[in-house]
Amino acid sequence: MDNAVIADLREKIGRLEGRPASQRAVLPFGVDVIDRHLPGGGLALGALHEVAGGGNGAIDGAAAALFAAGIVARTKGKVLWCVTRQDLFAPAIAQVGLGANRVIYVEAGDERSVLEAFEEGMRYGGLGGIVAEVAKLTMTASRRLQLAAETSGAVGIAIRRWRRQTEAADFGQPTAAVTRWRVSTLPSRPLPVPGVGRGRWQVELIRCRGAEAADFEVEACDGTGRISLFSDLPDRPLSTRSRKRSAVG
Amino acid sequence: MLVTRRGNRREIAALDYAAMSVGLRKGMPVSKAQAMIKSLHVADLDAAGDREAINRLALWALQRFSPLVAADHPDGIVMDIAGADHLHGGEEMVLEKILSQFKAADLLGKAALADTWGQAHALARYHKHPAVLVEPGQGATVIQDLPLTALRLPAAIVTALRGLGFETIKDLTAAPRATLTLRFGPEIGRRIDQALGIVGEPIEPVELPEVIEVARPFGEPIGAADTIARYIAQLVERLVGDLERKGLGAKRVDLLAYRVDNTTTTVRVGTALPIRDTKRLTRLLTDKIETIDPGFGIEQLRLRAVQAEPLDPAQLINSLVDGDDQDVSALIDLLSNRMGQGALYRFAPVASDIPERSFQKVAPLSLETVSEWPSKWPRPTRLLPYPEPIDTMALLPDHPPVWFTWRGVRRRIKAADGPERIFGEWWKTDAEISAVRDYFRVEDEAGERYWIYRAGDGEDPNTGSHKWYLHGVFG
Numbered sequence: 001m002d003n004a005v006i007a008d009l010r011e012k013i014g015r016l017e018g019r020p021a022s023q024r025a026v027l028p029f030g031v032d033v034i035d036r037h038l039p040g041g042g043l044a045l046g047a048l049h050e051v052a053g054g055g056n057g058a059i060d061g062a063a064a065a066l067f068a069a070g071i072v073a074r075t076k077g078k079v080l081w082c083v084t085r086q087d088l089f090a091p092a093i094a095q096v097g098l099g100a101n102r103v104i105y106v107e108a109g110d111e112r113s114v115l116e117a118f119e120e121g122m123r124y125g126g127l128g129g130i131v132a133e134v135a136k137l138t139m140t141a142s143r144r145l146q147l148a149a150e151t152s153g154a155v156g157i158a159i160r161r162w163r164r165q166t167e168a169a170d171f172g173q174p175t176a177a178v179t180r181w182r183v184s185t186l187p188s189r190p191l192p193v194p195g196v197g198r199g200r201w202q203v204e205l206i207r208c209r210g211a212e213a214a215d216f217e218v219e220a221c222d223g224t225g226r227i228s229l230f231s232d233l234p235d236r237p238l239s240t241r242s243r244k245r246s247a248v249g
Numbered sequence: 250m251l252v253t254r255r256g257n258r259r260e261i262a263a264l265d266y267a268a269m270s271v272g273l274r275k276g277m278p279v280s281k282a283q284a285m286i287k288s289l290h291v292a293d294l295d296a297a298g299d300r301e302a303i304n305r306l307a308l309w310a311l312q313r314f315s316p317l318v319a320a321d322h323p324d325g326i327v328m329d330i331a332g333a334d335h336l337h338g339g340e341e342m343v344l345e346k347i348l349s350q351f352k353a354a355d356l357l358g359k360a361a362l363a364d365t366w367g368q369a370h371a372l373a374r375y376h377k378h379p380a381v382l383v384e385p386g387q388g389a390t391v392i393q394d395l396p397l398t399a400l401r402l403p404a405a406i407v408t409a410l411r412g413l414g415f416e417t418i419k420d421l422t423a424a425p426r427a428t429l430t431l432r433f434g435p436e437i438g439r440r441i442d443q444a445l446g447i448v449g450e451p452i453e454p455v456e457l458p459e460v461i462e463v464a465r466p467f468g469e470p471i472g473a474a475d476t477i478a479r480y481i482a483q484l485v486e487r488l489v490g491d492l493e494r495k496g497l498g499a500k501r502v503d504l505l506a507y508r509v510d511n512t513t514t515t516v517r518v519g520t521a522l523p524i525r526d527t528k529r530l531t532r533l534l535t536d537k538i539e540t541i542d543p544g545f546g547i548e549q550l551r552l553r554a555v556q557a558e559p560l561d562p563a564q565l566i567n568s569l570v571d572g573d574d575q576d577v578s579a580l581i582d583l584l585s586n587r588m589g590q591g592a593l594y595r596f597a598p599v600a601s602d603i604p605e606r607s608f609q610k611v612a613p614l615s616l617e618t619v620s621e622w623p624s625k626w627p628r629p630t631r632l633l634p635y636p637e638p639i640d641t642m643a644l645l646p647d648h649p650p651v652w653f654t655w656r657g658v659r660r661r662i663k664a665a666d667g668p669e670r671i672f673g674e675w676w677k678t679d680a681e682i683s684a685v686r687d688y689f690r691v692e693d694e695a696g697e698r699y700w701i702y703r704a705g706d707g708e709d710p711n712t713g714s715h716k717w718y719l720h721g722v723f724g
Contacts (some may be wrong), residue, residue: 014589015344022315027476030630032536047708055695055697056697057697057724060631060722061631062630062631062722062723062724063630063724064627064628064724065426065631065724066630067724077575078575078577080577080580084433087629087631087633087634088630088631089608089629089631089632089721090596090602090608090630091598091604091607091622091624091628092627092723092724093630094621094622094624095622095624095627099621100595100596100618100622101618102600103594103595103597104577104581104593104594104595104613105593105594106592106593107586107589107591107592107593107594108588108592108724109592110283113587113588114520116587117378117588118583119582120580120583121580124577124579124580126575127575127577127580128579169480169565185695185696185697185698185724186696187663187692187694187695187696188664188692188696190664191664194664194665195665195666196664196665196666196690196691196692197664199696199698199723199724200696211619211717212671220724221623224602
């Protein structure tokens with residue numbers, strides 16, 4: 001059977017399922033290794049994605065929030081950010097390219113209202129991106145969100161953030177999200193002078209529809225929300241090469 | 250001080266706090282008061298003018314707080330906020346808003362929120378606190394200790410009851426009803442039942458003159474949610490037509506459902522910008538349909554635009570216009586009607602070096618701010634609501650700690666940036682004249698970064714306690 005027939009069948013199935021698979025828009029990361037790994041060459045728009053922090057990040061969700069902010073900063077239009085209780089520091093969000101004028105915060109008070117606002121935002125269709133910080137995300141809730149995202153074409157990011165480290169095991173439960181990421185901090189490269197270098201993350205793609213899991217070591221978002229590979233400096237320590245699937249190696 | 254004439258006697262009808270503090274009381278003869286205080290400012294009570302002013306105040310409150318407002322003569326207004334508290338973010342916020350807006354208009358007032366008109370009336374006037382919020386079902390016990398005058402009884406009855414030794418509402422509810430009724434008529438029983446919520450007491454609301462409204466009476470009472478939704482859609486269409494003819498857009502819309510048992514349930518929705526969009530208004534109103542309790546059936550639905558503002562004819566979106574920034578006001582209206590207006594906001598920069606003062610919440614659709622936060626120094630993604638004290642070991646005066654313990658975990662610091670010195674804002678409070686914070690950005694062995702500071706400059710004890718705090722977490 002030749003490829004044209006298969007492509008034709010795929011197209012037909014896609015139409016039956018109500019999503020034009022071939023035309024799905026993506027938002028590239030601008031990092032070749034990651035973009036090549038993801039189906040379509042970037043993070044799918046019109047889809048729900050999950051991001052959580054590793055280690056202490058599961059509780060404070062600081063790196064995960066920056067990762068999400070970096071993604072939605074590169075979309076167009078306003079951004080809706082739903083939280084139960086506010087502890088984001090807006091100047092930091094502005095430093096990854098998501099200016100104060102673009103983010104509308106919803107401080108919903110409880111998880112149920114956060115999900116409600118999240119879904120309304122996803123359904124609305126005039127927003128660049130929607131971010132929500134939730135602890136629990138059930139299969140039913142995530143499927144509703146995913147369907148809402150498919151109708152509007154907005155990118156939705158659920159930052160999974162728990163009260164206690166033990167609750168973070170919830171991240172193993174399946175959801176309808178298209179991708180699932182875990183962002184953990186890595187020690188920064190020592191500078192030749194005293195001081196703290198640029199932040200480094202280990203970005204794990206734990207689950208992805210249509211691609212294998214992988215992990216990448218990247219430098220944290222810059223002023224325009226882009227992550228990047230380590231700049232190839234001659235004084236780079238050997239330890240960064242040690243990881244097998246590292247983006248460098 | 251205002252005086253009124255009762256029979257041949259001139260007595261005090263109303264007085265201000267200054268007069269109260271020197272021992273004058275309501276009902277005291279004017280001649281006695283004048284004998285006590287020399288330079289007393291006396292004016293005649295203008296009862297008709299007061300009535301007029303209370304009515305005006307009720308109309309003002311109608312536009313702001315609640316769809317059902319009535320004047321509670323001679324000295325108050327009563328509102329049924331059941332259908333409108335969601336707009337303000339809950340009952341507590343409504344109460345706070347009412348008092349602060351009255352204060353802004355230079356009116357000193359007291360407010361109470363309770364289950365029934367009678368309870369709220371009594372608590373607003375006779376409770377020592379200026380703002381009282383009673384949990385549902387608790388009102389009956391709370392009012393027991395208030396004096397008899399709180400019950401809205403005629404003055405003659407109150408005096409007679411006092412003569413018999415009744416002082417508080419508690420005394421009255423404990424006494425057998427039959428003998429009281431025999432002696433004083435049914436008034437006492439009626440007022441007690443009204444206050445306890447045994448007998449309903451409908452509010453006869455004030456009506457705005459020249460308000461744009463449409464109504465739909467039903468021959469057969471309706472009750473099903475689908476039916477109500479269908480008629481809401483019809484009413485909205487008519488209302489929008491009326492608004493369009495006058496060139497107005499609605500900012501607050503009330504839906505009043507008159508039930509067959511002579512009670513009214515209301516729904517109020519608000520929008521951030523004036524709108525005249527049938528679809529959006531219908532969506533906002535039907536979103537609230539579950540709060541309408543049809544009881545035995547609704548015999549009339551009324552829709553009125555309580556607040557309307559001029560709105561130019563809508564312009565269709567032109568493909569030449571840059572479509573980047575789409576209009577999100579519909580979404581904002583929908584969410585703020587569900588969660589309260591305070592729940593949605595943007596952050597705007599404030600020119601302050603102190604991190605917790607460097608931002609302020611602004612309305613989501615307010616004008617875009619031009620200024621941005623200075624981006625010279627990295628800032629933490631999460632800022633703790635309050636800086637948390639940490640145990641450290643650090644060299645004075647300006648070295649970062651070698652390790653620190655936060656929430657029971659000891660972390661060894663591998664790299665640090667700082668100090669970034671922030672001075673207190675002496676123009677705000679005197680205590681901050683010499684205050685200093687030295688911020689450090691530190692990274693522990695696992696690569697996690699924290700924003701810590703030392704209160705004080707490390708040398709002069711006047712600048713701070715030299716204790717260390719953790720203020721934020723970097724991503």
